[in-house]
Amino acid sequence: MIVGDRKPLAEIAEMLQPYNKICVLGCGACVTVCLSGGEKEAAETAATLSIWRKKEGKEVEVSSETMLRQCEYEYIDELAEKIKGYDVILSLACGVGVQAMTERLSDKVILPGLNTQFFGYPLEQGVWTENCLGCGDCVLDMTMGICPIARCSKSMLNGPCGGSQDGKCEVSEDVDCAWQLIYERLGKLGVIDRMDPVQPPKDWSTSHHGGPRTVVREDARVETTSEQA
Amino acid sequence: MKQPASKLEKVLKSGHFAVTGELGPPKSADVETVKHHADEMRNHVEAYNITDNQTAIVRTSSIGVAATLMQMGLEPVVQMTVRDRNRIALQGDLLGAASFGVRNFLCLQGDHGKFGNEPGSKNVNDLDSMQWINAVKRMRDDNVFIGGEELEHPLPNIFIGAVANPFADPFEYRPYRLAKKIAAGVQFVQTQCIFDLDRFEKWMEKVRELGLHEKVYIMGGVTPIKSLGAARYMKNNVSGMIVPDALIDRLKGAQDKKKEGLNIAIETIQRLQEIEGVAGVHVMAIAWEEMVPEIVERAGLYPRPAVD
Numbered sequence: 340m341i342v343g344d345r346k347p348l349a350e351i352a353e354m355l356q357p358y359n360k361i362c363v364l365g366c367g368a369c370v371t372v373c374l375s376g377g378e379k380e381a382a383e384t385a386a387t388l389s390i391w392r393k394k395e396g397k398e399v400e401v402s403s404e405t406m407l408r409q410c411e412y413e414y415i416d417e418l419a420e421k422i423k424g425y426d427v428i429l430s431l432a433c434g435v436g437v438q439a440m441t442e443r444l445s446d447k448v449i450l451p452g453l454n455t456q457f458f459g460y461p462l463e464q465g466v467w468t469e470n471c472l473g474c475g476d477c478v479l480d481m482t483m484g485i486c487p488i489a490r491c492s493k494s495m496l497n498g499p500c501g502g503s504q505d506g507k508c509e510v511s512e513d514v515d516c517a518w519q520l521i522y523e524r525l526g527k528l529g530v531i532d533r534m535d536p537v538q539p540p541k542d543w544s545t546s547h548h549g550g551p552r553t554v555v556r557e558d559a560r561v562e563t564t565s566e567q568a
Numbered sequence: 569m570k571q572p573a574s575k576l577e578k579v580l581k582s583g584h585f586a587v588t589g590e591l592g593p594p595k596s597a598d599v600e601t602v603k604h605h606a607d608e609m610r611n612h613v614e615a616y617n618i619t620d621n622q623t624a625i626v627r628t629s630s631i632g633v634a635a636t637l638m639q640m641g642l643e644p645v646v647q648m649t650v651r652d653r654n655r656i657a658l659q660g661d662l663l664g665a666a667s668f669g670v671r672n673f674l675c676l677q678g679d680h681g682k683f684g685n686e687p688g689s690k691n692v693n694d695l696d697s698m699q700w701i702n703a704v705k706r707m708r709d710d711n712v713f714i715g716g717e718e719l720e721h722p723l724p725n726i727f728i729g730a731v732a733n734p735f736a737d738p739f740e741y742r743p744y745r746l747a748k749k750i751a752a753g754v755q756f757v758q759t760q761c762i763f764d765l766d767r768f769e770k771w772m773e774k775v776r777e778l779g780l781h782e783k784v785y786i787m788g789g790v791t792p793i794k795s796l797g798a799a800r801y802m803k804n805n806v807s808g809m810i811v812p813d814a815l816i817d818r819l820k821g822a823q824d825k826k827k828e829g830l831n832i833a834i835e836t837i838q839r840l841q842e843i844e845g846v847a848g849v850h851v852m853a854i855a856w857e858e859m860v861p862e863i864v865e866r867a868g869l870y871p872r873p874a875v876d
């Protein structure tokens with residue numbers, strides 16, 4: 340899922356300074372699951388914001404709403420009527436949701452209430468880790484399921500650097516060395532020789548480095564280009 | 569057979585126990601101190617490693633200082649990390665350095681940017697160290713850039729180096745990592761600072777078992793410890809470094825810590841000379857460069873062989 344983290348209230352209050360009718364809009368997808376931007380967080384954020392503004396002597400009308408997914412036009416269209424009267428929408432969706440809303444409701448101001456963090460999953464209750472960078476050319480087959488691009492601090496493809504110690508990455512005791520994990524995993528599966536080949540430089544053009552990406556699935560399109568032509 | 573690329577390669581090839589020093593460029597464009605240190609050890613080392621924004625701290629570039637050394641008639645080993653440059657910049661800089669005579673290159677991953685004075689920087693890591701070693705070899709031997717295009721003119725012979733860390737984990741994998749670097753094209757390696765000789769010897773045992781010492785020149789890394797604080801710092805704060813308690817105790821017990829630190833370094837070098845498969849020593853006396861001549865002399869490595 341996409342993991343996010345709510346922005347500090349002071350920052351939110353600052354960006355909402357010019358507005359007086361505010362809707363805090365939660366999203367029912369990833370950010371609900373990672374407890375940063377769902378219905379509950381939207382209500383909490385709205386309440387705290389209202390108190391904050393009151394204290395500042397600049398009272399404001401704040402309410403909260405939640406929709407299923409801010410990243411799909413279909414759901415956005417359903418919501419449009421409801422949020423008509425607000426000066427601003429503070430979206431607690433990820434950056435994708437904020438932008439889909441902006442695109443679809445172009446006369447509305449949609450501001451981000453979250454810092455979108457990464458693609459990851461919860462390790463335990465309340466702890467999420469980054470697992471995938473969306474590089475566009477998955478290498479999990481090579482490493483048997485542990486991503487060196489996302490989980491090695493240096494995105495190395497040919498084994499551990501000299502900073503790996505006691506299973507931890509040189510950047511922090513809190514980060515496992517991905518290559519230690521890969522080494523152990525390949526050993527356990529009896530394919531340790533996968534460590535041996537010199538992996539060539541990665542083609543990063545399939546990732547964001549190739550410019551913003553678009554995926555086109557002709558078979559899934561309603562109107563194909565040929566029909567339009 | 570190709571002629572050796574550099575004096576360093578010549579010395580190693582001739583079977584002499586080679587000595588390299590290390591120079592850390594300054595956080596300014598004033599390289600007078602570096603020049604001074606280089607001069608101090610000019611008769612005691614074959615070549616000088618010049619660090620590349622070491623520990624991710626901004627400094628005069630390795631290639632910049634290499635130019636200064638070349639003007640002084642000295643031989644640089646240009647360190648190039650993959651941390652700060654993508655493949656375009658790396659390849660271009662290698663050509664640039666080779667164009668004014670640099671022949672020794674050391675290909676490294678580099679410490680993570682978070683440790684330096686620009687913790688907010690982007691860590692490039694377009695290539696990893698293995699891929700960079702291989703890219704240099706391919707430029708030299710196959711006359712091609714990474715992308716497949718040919719160089720307009722062949723490179724002069726260059727001597728490809730890397731690092732090896734017998735003290736990092738997973739320990740059992742480390743000799744195989746060296747084997748992989750050899751497969752990628754490395755010709756000489758310098759190791760992480762050796763304080764735990766037992767572990768180093770264990771690593772060398774495996775290295776010999778795999779026959780790697782016959783395929784690559786292995787230079788042991790030695791750093792004289794200046795103080796108890798420095799030893800403790802390295803023990804506790806530097807990932808991939810092992811400082812045994814016995815060494816800390818020995819320093820603790822010594823009246824004159826500096827003298828003891830030097831003694832330890834010298835003894836280490838003497839022991840390294842006894843180990844089969846160790847081809848030389850890389851002395852990293854950063855901020856203590858003036859001691860290099862004494863260390864080399866007392867370790868029995870002076871005068872240096874004449875190879876030209």
Ligand code: SF4
Binds near residue numbers: 499518
């Ligand atoms: S310690 Fe491990 S995870 Fe960290 S940069 Fe090195 S190889 Fe990658």
